[in-house]
Amino acid sequence: MTNVTFSLVIIINIFCLCYCAQLPSNFGRCHTKDKEFDECIRKNIEVAIHSLKEGSTQLGLHPFEPLSIPQLIIGQGTGAVNVEQRFSDAKLYGLTGSLVQAGSVDFEKEVILAKSVTPNLQLIGTYDMNGKILLLPLVGTGPFNVTLVNTKINHTITGQAYEKKGKKYWKFVNYTVTLRPERVYFRFDNLYNGSNPQLGENVNQVLNDNWDEVFTDVRPGYEASFGQIFQDLANRVFSRVALKDIFYFD
Known part of the structure; x- marks a missing residue:
């Protein structure tokens, strides 16, 4: 099993405007007994993602495009990547352009499943690394850009019910x-702190020529980090909106 450690600190400047909130009018509600329930879930998840591009005053959420991630650390892999990737002042672009292909809810197990495709997901910020990738030394500090194209994402979200002021809510625990x-x-600019620009360009070329091997080695770290980011965002919505305002149960 790949052993990837990561540390993630997310400070997204989002504040609650009130203790409870109603979903914006363009967020639909799905009837649990509707034969098209799964399609309703799929559609509503996609609408929610797209709508939050500009944030929501009703939910007290600032815009999600881009999403700020002050610090992100992806631990080294066990193969090609022998360097800890330390990112700071990062911004995630493209999340709200995701297309949801499927969605379902298991109320008994309190689990939401979804499948999505994000055409262009860009993580941009400042890197600080000192190690090796593909046996090449990777040292430096400077701007970086990691772009994922047409990324298929499977989401498994586990909730835990609780009551607040007589209403039932979900808190996502995983x-x-x-x-x-x-x-x-x-793309890592200023490799070797600019002392050898040509070598820096060559290393970037090698990384992109071998992108599959490089990304596969550290993918568990990215998956864990993105999962934590998504969990934080989901909880910010579900902690404000009661389940009865999201689903029809009668």
Whole structure:
């Protein structure tokens, strides 16, 4: 089993405007007894993702495009990547452009399942690394861009019911994702702190020529980190909106 450690600190400047909130009018409600329930779930998840691009004053949420991630640390892999990737002042672009292909809810197990495709997911910020990738030294600090193209994402979200002021809510205690990009592009500027620009360009070329091997080695770290980010966002919505305002149960 791949042993990837990661540390993630998310400070997204989002504040609750009130203790409870109603979903915006463009967020639909799904009837649990409707034969098209799964399609309703799929559609509503997609609408929610797209709508939150500009945030929601009703939910007290700031815009999600881009999403700020002050610090992100992806631990080294066990093969090609022998370096800890330390990212700071990062922004995640493209999340709200995701297309949801399927969705379902198991109320007994309190689990939501979804499948999505994100055409272009970009993580941009500042890196700080000192190690090796593909036996090449990777040292430096500077701007970075990791772009995932046409990424298929499977979401498994486990909830836990609780009551607040007589209403039932869900708190998500686990959010697992799998990331399967069609292509990944890497760009690390100022490698070797600018002392050898040509070598820096060559290393970037090697990373992109071998993107599958490089990304596969550290994918568990990215999956764990993205899962934590998504869990945080989901909880910010579900902690404000009661289940009866999301689903029809009668």
